[in-house]
Amino acid sequence: MKQLVVVNVWLDQEFYQLADTLIAVLQHMDIIESIVNIPVQNPSEEEFSSADLNWTKFGSAERHDDVALIPYARVDAFIIGECSKIECPTRFHIERGRKRSKGSLKEYKNDEYLEYRLYWCSFGPENYGEGGGILPSRRYRLNTRNRAARPQSMRGCTCHFVVKRLYARPSLALLIYNDRRHVNKSGFVCHGPLDRDAIGPGAKKIPYICSEIQQQTMSMIYLGIPEENVLEKHIEGIQRYCGSNAKVNSLASQYVQKLGMIIKRSTHELDLDDQASIRMWVERNKKSIFFYQDTSETKPFILGIQTEWQLQQMIRFGHRSLIATDSTFGIKRLKYPLCTLLVFDSRQHALPVAWIITRSIAKPDVSNWMKALLGRVIAVDPGWKVNGFLVDDAAAEIDPIRETFSCPVLFSLWRVRRSWLRNIVKKCCNIEVQREIFKRLGEVVYSIWGGVNYVVALEELTQDFVDQTAFVQYFKATWVPKIEMWLTTMKTLPLASQEASGAIEAYHVKLKVKLYDDSHLGALQRVDWLVHKLTTELHSSYWLDRYADESDSFQNVKDEYIASTSWHRALHIPDTA
Ligand SMILES: [Zn+2]
Secondary structure, three states: OHHHHHHHHOOOHHHHHHHHHHHHHHOOOOOEOOOOOOOEOOOOOOOOOHHHOOOEEEEOOOOEEEEEEEEHHHHHHHHHHHHOOOOOOOOEEEEEEEEOOOOOOOOOOOOOEEEEEEEEEOOOOOOEOHHHOEOOOOOOOOOOOOOOOOOOOOOOOOOEEEEEEEOOOOOEEEEEEEEOOOEOOOOOEOOOOOOHHHOOOOHHHOOOOOHHHHHHHHHHHHOOOOHHHHHHHHHHHHHHHHOOOHHHHHHHHHHHHHHHHHHHHOOOOOOOOHHHHHHHHHHHOHHHEEEEEOOOOOOOOEEEEOOHHHHHHHHHHHOOOEEEEEEEEOOOOOOOOEEEEEEEOOOOOEEEEEEEEEOOOOHHHHHHHHHHHHHHHHHHOOOOOOOEEEEOOOOOOOHHHHHHHOOOEEEOOHHHHHHHHHHHHHHOOOHHHHHHHHHHHHHHHHHHHHOOOHHHHHHHHHHHOOOOHHHHHHHHHHHHHHHHHHHHHHHHOOEOOHHHHHHHHHHHHHHHHHHHOOOOHHHHOOHHHHHHHHHHHHHHHHHHHHHHHHHOOOHHHHHHHHHOOHHHHHHOOOOOO
16 A cells, blocks of 8 residues: 555645545544554664554544654654655754653653654745745746745645653653645645646756755855855755756756845845834844834834744753843944843853844833743743843843743853953053953952952052053043942852853854944944844854754864864963963
């Protein structure tokens, strides 16, 4: 029976559907109500797919699922096999996940999960077009003249399955797989060689460009990598799906060229008026926005940006870990300051997972966007929890953080340290003096734990360096009025580690380079420009770093990335230093 299907899928879509129905009828078995007696299947192949498993109907006559039991250790082998089926090569991504800890349930059914993961075909689930609305499937065309064409990856595919690691038997995984066909909501095959929309010269050999390759190619172009290298990587990616031939290569080259042109011609200025331009951007990028409030008489402007990829990183690296802020970036130079939320990835790099552009630090405003952000995370992973929240500004509102994330708040000294150091270097020319002032400032900070009166310590400092007029003036004007607030915050909140502070600072420096280096002054006063820079160049650079680290396909990017972690740099400090 299985063989019959394999032959038929190559013939015609209707035949395929018919055969599918036939199978369902022929294979109609009794519905079982408990999974206890389902045999565990462990195919001998290195990788296997749903076609290699026998599926059992589990549930009741009204509602039942197709299920199979496999060893938990073989889940990856199943996913790889399912991705490489010839009639529908694809990738599956985690659309939703949940976890509970062992021993947390007193009573449980035998199909209860310890870990729950919903995998969705990366050509779905939605079919996004401009405005975030759902578009009908349309012909695959490379020569599209419509610049705002939706990503070719989004085909509205409904194929998805669930992997449940069993609570009662953690060594086993229950697969639930009802929608095994790669069809859209209307029931048509929506990608792969059987997609009717893809029929055309050579189309059967050219798969849609999946979101991963598209993101990779876009990121490389945004980062200014030479076109021949972009093309090489692009073809490498496509060949994983469809093998090598001259036609594929020539189309790929056209694709990369066109994408490069579209990107080069694309502008942040969707309208001459910045506010109108931002409104249009928001309308077109709904999926990447978690909070938006336009300026009005009563409300300040707030824009919260988080791409799908950033959301995944926040879930992955933020859970039971730390979130940090780089706040008030560009407070003097940008139209509205930028606040970045960061997580620390597997190499302890600070990774931006959300950007908030606003001038307001009022409690209700902060609370609103924080709740929206947390809501977005919880909707995907209800068990998500953060262990600590690092702030870098003594004026930051702590209550909204505690109320929203229910976690301890820590304080990072990187901002004050950096600010002092920069000004010392700028305003005092003698290295010995620089060193001494910095040391003494450190003593002022540490005095708060030693019971020494900081006012006296500060007084002595300004007296001793009275000849350093530029620095003393700066310090009196900028820091004396608020030093008490900063020292109190340092004393009341636990301090973040030096590694974490170093990682936040590294992000801050990178942001500065990306934003300020090649920008003319007028741009800094436009929010649309800032949004464009963040979501294209900066996002691409972090995306590529992570991708290189995990896929091993960009060895040089990966090496640079690893070498730039503070831990790695620390290894190269000679012992005599
Ligand atoms: Zn699919």
